[in-house]
Amino acid sequence: MSTTATTVTPELQAYLAPLFWPEDRLLQELARDLAERGPQIQVSAEEGRLLGMLVTLSGARRVLEVGTLFGYSGVWMARAMGPAGHLDTVEFSPVHAEAARGWFDRAGLADRVTVHQGPALEVLPRLHAGYDLAFFDAAKSEYCDYLDHALRLVRPGGLILADNVFWGGRVAAGGGGDADVRGIRDYNARIATDPRLTSTVIPVGDGLSVSVVR
Numbered sequence: 689m690s691t692t693a694t695t696v697t698p699e700l701q702a703y704l705a706p707l708f709w710p711e712d713r714l715l716q717e718l719a720r721d722l723a724e725r726g727p728q729i730q731v732s733a734e735e736g737r738l739l740g741m742l743v744t745l746s747g748a749r750r751v752l753e754v755g756t757l758f759g760y761s762g763v764w765m766a767r768a769m770g771p772a773g774h775l776d777t778v779e780f781s782p783v784h785a786e787a788a789r790g791w792f793d794r795a796g797l798a799d800r801v802t803v804h805q806g807p808a809l810e811v812l813p814r815l816h817a818g819y820d821l822a823f824f825d826a827a828k829s830e831y832c833d834y835l836d837h838a839l840r841l842v843r844p845g846g847l848i849l850a851d852n853v854f855w856g857g858r859v860a861a862g863g864g865g866d867a868d869v870r871g872i873r874d875y876n877a878r879i880a881t882d883p884r885l886t887s888t889v890i891p892v893g894d895g896l897s898v899s900v901v902r
C-alpha cells in the first residue's frame with residue numbers, strides 16, 4: 689500500500705502504452721488524419737481505453753457523447769458496446785461531423801452511431817432519456833448545462849463522465865480565471881456536492897471525472 693503516487697515518466701509510459709492501450713490500424717489512421725487536417729484535441733489512447741472499459745463495466749447499451757471531433761473517443765466507446773449498443777454523439781462543426789461519419793463508416797460502426805450535428809444545447813433537449821453513460825468533451829463553459837441535461841437523460845446507476853476537469857492545472861490556480869476555468873470549477877463543485885451523484889476524478893490525461901447517478 690502507498691499514499692504517494694508514482695510519477696508516470698516517459699519511460700514508464702513507453703512501457704505501458706503497447707501493453708495496455710495499443711491502437712489498431714484504424715485508430716492510428718484516424719489520429720494521423722487529425723494530425724493532418726484537424727485539431728489534435730482527441731483523448732489519448734490511454735483515456736480511450738479507459739472510456740471503453742467504463743462502457744464495458746457499466747454494461748452500457750446507450751451512450752451519449754458531447755464533442756465528437758473526428759470520432760476517436762467514439763470509436764473506443766462504440767466498439768466497447770458491441771453490436772447491440774448505440775452511440776449518440778453531438779458535434780457542432782459540420783466539418784468535424786462529416787469527418788466523424790466517414791471514420792465511423794470505415795470502422796464498420798455506422799449502424800451503431802448517430803452523429804447529431806448542431807450546438808449541444810440545441811441537440812440535447814431533443815434526446816430521449818434512458819442512456820447508460822454520458823461523456824462530455826465539448827465547450828468547457830457549458831459543462832454544467834450538459835450536466836443538467838444528463839441528469840434527465842442518464843438512468844439511475846448510470847455514469848456521467850467529463851474530460852479536462854484539471855484544465856491543465858488552471859482550475860487550481862489562483863484568480864478568477866476565464867470562462868472555461870470558471871465552467872470547469874463550477875462543474876467540479878457541482879458533481880462533488882450534488883446529492884444525486886457520487887463522483888471522483890481519475891488523473892488520466894487532463895483529468896477525467898466519473899460520476900455515478902444515484
Ligand SMILES: C[S@@+](CC[C@H](N)C(=O)[O-])C[C@H]1O[C@@H](n2cnc3c(N)ncnc32)[C@H](O)[C@@H]1O
Nearest residue numbers: 730731755757760761779780807808825826827
Ligand atoms: C475536444 S474535441 C472532442 C474530442 C473527442 N471527444 C475525441 O476524443 O475524439 C471537442 C469537440 O467539441 C466540439 N464542440 C465545441 N463546442 C461545442 C458545442 N457547443 N456543441 C457541440 N459541439 C461542440 C468541437 O467542435 C470539437 O470537435
